[in-house]
Amino acid sequence: MLAERFARAASVAALHADAVDREGRFPAEAVAALKAERLLGLQIPRQFGGEGSGLTDIAEGCFALGQSCSAAAMVFAMHHIKVSSLVSHGLDSAWHCRLMERIAGEQLLVASSTTEAGIGGDLRNSLCAVEAEGATFALGKDASVISYGAQADLILATARRNAEAATSDQVLVALMADQITLERTSTWDTLGMRGTCSDGFRLEARGVPVEQILPKPFAEIAAQSMLAASHLLWSSVWFGIASYAVDRARVFVQAEARKRQGQVPPTALRLAELSNALQAMKATLVSALRRFEDAQGNADLLDSLAFSVMLNNLKTTASDMAVDIVQRALGIVGLAGYKNGTPFSLGRPLRDVLSAPLMIGNDRILANTAKLLLVQKSAGQLMSA
Amino acid sequence: MVSPEAIRNILARNEALAPIAGEISEDENLFDKGLDSFGSVQLMLALEEHFDVEFPDHLLSRKSFSTIRSIRETVSSLVQAEAA
Numbered sequence: 243m244l245a246e247r248f249a250r251a252a253s254v255a256a257l258h259a260d261a262v263d264r265e266g267r268f269p270a271e272a273v274a275a276l277k278a279e280r281l282l283g284l285q286i287p288r289q290f291g292g293e294g295s296g297l298t299d300i301a302e303g304c305f306a307l308g309q310s311c312s313a314a315a316m317v318f319a320m321h322h323i324k325v326s327s328l329v330s331h332g333l334d335s336a337w338h339c340r341l342m343e344r345i346a347g348e349q350l351l352v353a354s355s356t357t358e359a360g361i362g363g364d365l366r367n368s369l370c371a372v373e374a375e376g377a378t379f380a381l382g383k384d385a386s387v388i389s390y391g392a393q394a395d396l397i398l399a400t401a402r403r404n405a406e407a408a409t410s411d412q413v414l415v416a417l418m419a420d421q422i423t424l425e426r427t428s429t430w431d432t433l434g435m436r437g438t439c440s441d442g443f444r445l446e447a448r449g450v451p452v453e454q455i456l457p458k459p460f461a462e463i464a465a466q467s468m469l470a471a472s473h474l475l476w477s478s479v480w481f482g483i484a485s486y487a488v489d490r491a492r493v494f495v496q497a498e499a500r501k502r503q504g505q506v507p508p509t510a511l512r513l514a515e516l517s518n519a520l521q522a523m524k525a526t527l528v529s530a531l532r533r534f535e536d537a538q539g540n541a542d543l544l545d546s547l548a549f550s551v552m553l554n555n556l557k558t559t560a561s562d563m564a565v566d567i568v569q570r571a572l573g574i575v576g577l578a579g580y581k582n583g584t585p586f587s588l589g590r591p592l593r594d595v596l597s598a599p600l601m602i603g604n605d606r607i608l609a610n611t612a613k614l615l616l617v618q619k620s621a622g623q624l625m626s627a
Numbered sequence: 628m629v630s631p632e633a634i635r636n637i638l639a640r641n642e643a644l645a646p647i648a649g650e651i652s653e654d655e656n657l658f659d660k661g662l663d664s665f666g667s668v669q670l671m672l673a674l675e676e677h678f679d680v681e682f683p684d685h686l687l688s689r690k691s692f693s694t695i696r697s698i699r700e701t702v703s704s705l706v707q708a709e710a711a
Contacts, residue, residue: 366663408661461658465689547687550664610664617671619684 244299247279248306259311260582262437263590266430268393269437272307272314273351281318283346285325290339291346296538297326297471298531301478308482309489312594313437315482317351317390319475320438323468324352324398327414327456330467337453341396341416353394355445359384363602366464367409371402374452381415381447386428389440395419399445400460412460415450422447434593466544470534473557476601477527480564483595487571488513488520490586494575509574516570523563530556547614554611561598568595629678629702634695637673641666653696658689667692674698680705 255272262269276282284299286292300322307315325345332338344350356365370383381401391397396418403411428442456463491513498507530552537543572579572588579588631653639648643661651660662670670692675681680702682691691701 410661410663411659459656459659462689542685542688542690545688545690546684548684613665613668617668617675617682617687619681619687 244284244295245302245306247281248303251275251279251281251303252306252310255307255314256310259314260590262311262313263434263594266432266436266439268390268439269311269314269317270393272311273317273393276314276318277349277351280346280349282321282325282349282351285322285329286342286346287329287333290342292342296535297322297474298535300326301474301527301531304475304478305482305485308479309486310482311437312479312483312591313435315479316435316438316476319479320354320389321352323471323475324354326471327398327463327467328352328416331414331456331458331463335453335457337451338416338456348395350395351390351393353388353391353397355383355385355388355391355397355399357385357387358400359386359442361409362386363606365400365468365602366412366461368400368402368412369409371405371407372413372415372455373405377452378449379415379447379452379455381417381445381450383445384427384442385445386442387430387440388424388443388445389438391424391441391443391445392426392439397422397445403459410461414456414458414460414463415447416454416456417445417447417450421450433596434590435597465550466541469550470544470553472602473553474527474531474534476598477530477556477560480560480595480598481523481527483591484520484523484564484567487568487588487591488516490579490588491516491571491574494578494586512570512574516567516574519563519567519570523560523567526556526559526563547618551611551614551618554607554614557602558599558604558607558611561601561604564595564598568592629699629706631695631699633677634674634698634702637670637677638695640673641670651695653699654694656693657695658693662692674702678702678706680709 254275255269258269258271281303283292284295288294304315304319307318328338328342357363358369360369361367370381373380383399396416399415399417400412401415403413423446424443426441427444430440495507495509495513498509543549568591572592575586578584578586582589635648638644643663643666647660671682686701692698
């Protein structure tokens with residue numbers, strides 16, 4: 243059963259979560275457990291040795307891991323966001339089909355390099371360019387962030403199509419770890435999400451076969467698979483973190499109730515409010531996942547403006563709600579949550595979840611939604627996007 | 628009938644496409660030519676204003692606005708629907 247495999251990996255992640263956070267190190271034990279449970283190839287089609295899982299299955303894994311170790315959950319999410327791009331856009335390319343076979347067979351970990359010095363987090367623009375020479379190409383990129391870049395087996399990197407192309411005319415290239423050099427240019431020493439090891443690097447690749455460039459323009463990949471996968475899977479991680487915090491609050495309130503039997507503890511009212519907020523967050527996430535699954539195969543719907551608005555709203559809503567929920571859980575458990583090393587400690591989840599509104603800043607997303615709303619029309623039907 | 632020139636005139640007022648609007652063929656992908664999401668929204672607004680139509684939600688996709696030909700077809704279908 244998939245749920246049991248996720249649970250086993252999550253229990254390993256939980257054991258090491260505090261050390262990963264304290265030392266700011268890669269969640270190596272959790273990722274080894276994910277590989278041992280063969281969870282890195284889930285989305286790969288069956289004909290290439292995977293299990294053909296949809297994003298809803300992956301979201302369950304993000305949720306399970308999010309309750310244990312946010313960093314491990316985010317690594318799992320980011321890996322599967324990249325794999326979703328390969329599965330959605332790599333089937334026409336023999337090289338990428340072979341890559342999918344290897345990801346499933348060897349449980350390769352895939353990282354992403356989009357962020358670039360001088361461009362920042364604007365995914366849809368690149369400065370660096372593919373420099374093709376005959377059958378191979380070279381690429382040099384000032385990648386100001388590559389999460390777990392040093393630990394990944396391969397990196398999918400954005401770059402301009404060629405030296406003359408506009409900054410938005412991008413391709414996505416697959417670079418195997420043994421084809422590149424990474425020189426660390428900055429260190430990920432952060433408030434939370436410390437184990438994603440999102441260091442900065444100077445990435446250099448030479449003599450890479452041109453078949454490793456995905457044939458689809460990155461504009462299409464971003465619009466049709468990356469945006470949806472990112473917002474759905476990140477939100478699932480944040481929902482896991484929020485759920486863990488609410489669980490801690492509930493156990494705390496129940497312990498209070500057992501101490502003073504016959505009375506409802508004052509914190510129970512706060513817990514009731516919190517359960518309300520968690521349910522609203524879950525409803526937002528689950529409805530977005532359902533809409534995404536229902537829209538599979540309907541490229542027009544996935545590509546539509548209304549769908550982008552829906553996904554943008556998911557991201558801003560889920561990220562803000564997750565922070566609010568964890569903070570309110572801390573309010574319920576009080577000092578026992580503020581202190582590290584108690585059964586109710588919420589310091590690590592709180593620091594981790596504070597990254598949620600900042601990962602692609604909510605203001606940037608709201609500004610994008612604002613533009614889309616200039617032309618969007620009716621609200622449609624109750625059960626539509 | 629909506630002419631390619633009418634569409635090109637509107638593209639010529641679009642920031643990303645202005646310098647090359649005259650050279651884009653009917654089937655070249657505008658997004659490959661530098662049109663971004665904001666540019667496409669601006670393009671939709673300009674087309675609605677010029678042809679006095681409103682694009683319903685199901686036509687507000689990249690596909691409808693990806694080439695001069697697809698824009699012509701989209702706009703023509705709306706203009707005809709309105710005349711009928």
